[in-house]
Amino acid sequence: MIAKNMSVCPLCGGPLKYYDSVKRVVRTKGRATKWIKIRRMKCEKCNHVHRELPKFIFPYKQYEMEMILGVLEGFITPNTYGYEDYPCEMTMLRWTAQKSQLLLWKQNSKGGCFK
Numbered sequence: 001m002i003a004k005n006m007s008v009c010p011l012c013g014g015p016l017k018y019y020d021s022v023k024r025v026v027r028t029k030g031r032a033t034k035w036i037k038i039r040r041m042k043c044e045k046c047n048h049v050h051r052e053l054p055k056f057i058f059p060y061k062q063y064e065m066e067m068i069l070g071v072l073e074g075f076i077t078p079n080t081y082g083y084e085d086y087p088c089e090m091t092m093l094r095w096t097a098q099k100s101q102l103l104l105w106k107q108n109s110k111g112g113c114f115k
């Protein structure tokens with residue numbers, strides 16, 4: 001998993017080349033989902049295939065970044081209109097527990113991979 005516009009492999013520093021595109025679903029507000037296209041880049045040195053994350057997506061998260069940030073900053077709670085039980089409280093608690101990691105990713109998303 002790499003940030004968008006990364007041109008070298010985070011594992012070995014080798015050059016990355018476009019490999020193919022895959023589709024994945026992202027959850028957004030109002031219980032809606034949307035499909036986005038993700039590019040996969042292949043390292044010419046170690047042959048590892050990396051998924052390129054768009055700016056508005058956190059690694060390993062199904063929800064879009066805007067919504068997760070809303071929860072982290074306290075704008076969205078289980079009592080917020082339009083967000084009752086969605087995402088569920090457990091999910092919100094999990095995001096809050098990962099807050100520093102998520103914010104760090106956002107700051108560093110110009111380069112680096114998510115561990």
Ligand SMILES: [Zn+2]
Pocket residue numbers: 009010011012013014043044045046047048
């Ligand atoms: Zn590599």
